[in-house]
Amino acid sequence: MSASAAQRATESTSMPASDRVRLRRIPDRGHHDRSTIDAIIDASMFGTVAFSYEGQPYALPTNIWREGDRLYWHASRGSRMVRATIGAPVCVSVFLVDQLVLGRSAMHHSVNYRSVVVLGTGHLVTDPAEVEASLEALIESLYPGRWAQLRPMSDKERKQTAVMYVDLDEASAKIRDTGVGDDPGDETWPAWGGVIPVRQVLGIPEPDAFVPSGVVPPDLRPR
C-alpha cells in the first residue's frame, strides 16, 4: 500500500459482513474492514463491472477509482453499460496478483492475490461540477499533479461522460499471502515447490511528436 493510498484510506471501520459478501470458503482469507478494502482498491487501476441486461450477466473491465465511501467508474453517456447500471444491482471487483504458488500436486497450485468484491446499486453522477471533480480524482489517482497541466474540460466533454459509482457499504476483501500448502507427505515429492513473484511494471515513457523539449512525463502514483 502506498503512502498516498494510506493517507486517503478511510479510517478503519469494521463493516457488518452481509450474507452476500461474507467469505464462506476458507474464511481466513476474508476481510471486511474498510482500511483493507480501501488499500486494495487504491492499489488497483482497473476493475470489472458486472451487471445484468435482458437476463444476461456482463463483466466489463474498466478504470476504477475511489473517493471516500464510493467506488467510481466511467463510460460514454448512452452506452448499454450505463443504461443497464443506473439504479440497478451491480458488482465491481478488483484483483491484484502478487505471486504464483507452486505445490507438488495440482491441487496445491495457487495464487497469492488481493481482491475486493463490492455489491450495490449503480448511481450516475449528474451534476456537471461533480462529474469534473470525479474525473479530476481519476486523473490524480493515476498521475498526481497532472490535472492542473491539462487543457480544461469543455461543457460538451462534461456532458459526454457518464461517471458512475457504487457505495462501499457492502464489500469484502480476499487475500492469500502464504506459501505452498502441500499435503502432509507431499513435501518430499521431487518437484520444485515455492512461489514466483508477479508484478506490474511501467516501461520508459514514449512521448508523441508534439512534446516540447523540457516537458517531462508525470510521475505515476506509487502503488
Add this chain to the structure above:
Amino acid sequence: MSASAAQRATESTSMPASDRVRLRRIPDRGHHDRSTIDAIIDASMFGTVAFSYEGQPYALPTNIWREGDRLYWHASRGSRMVRATIGAPVCVSVFLVDQLVLGRSAMHHSVNYRSVVVLGTGHLVTDPAEVEASLEALIESLYPGRWAQLRPMSDKERKQTAVMYVDLDEASAKIRDTGVGDDPGDETWPAWGGVIPVRQVLGIPEPDAFVPSGVVPPDLRPR
C-alpha cells in the same frame, strides 16, 4: 502472441457477431475472428466470471484457460459460484493492459489494451477423467511440462474440483493499440503527451524449504 499460443489457436474463423457482443461504440476496436479472440485468451492467466444469483450480479476473478472452442475456469464443488453458473447465463471477460495513453485533455487519457468478452451458458465437467485432463491443460498452460512432475491426482481431488466452461461461440475482442488521439489544436498545449508501457513481469522464483538441490523451477509459458 507466443508461438505456443499461436500453435494452439483455432484456425481463424469469422464468427457472426451476435447483437449482444457486437461492438457499437468505436466499432473499429472490435474483433470477432477466433484467432484474435484465442490469442488474447491464451495470453491471459486470469479472467472474471460474471453470473447472477438471486437477482444480484457477481464478478469473481479467477484462473481461466482455453482448450479448443471452450473457455474454462474452476472452483470448489458446492461453492455458490458453481451452483449459480451451471446451466445459467454467464459472462467471462479477460483484460490485458499494454500502455497508458496520456493526452493533453482529460478526455484523451486512455489505455491501450486487449480484452475479450464471452457470453454463454456455464457447463460443469462431470467425467472425472475429463476433470483431470482439463486441470492438466490448466497447469500446462501456465507451466509447460510440469504436470508429469507432480504427485498424481487422487480420486478425492478429482471429485472436489468443479471444472466449468463456456463455449466460445458468442465472443468479441476489443483492442486499442494506437497513440494519443488529442483534439485538433490541443497538440501544442504544454503538457506531456505519449504512452507509458505497462507489463506484467515475473520475479525470481523463491523455493520453499523442501526443494532438493538440483531441482529447478519450471519455465513459464511465454505470453
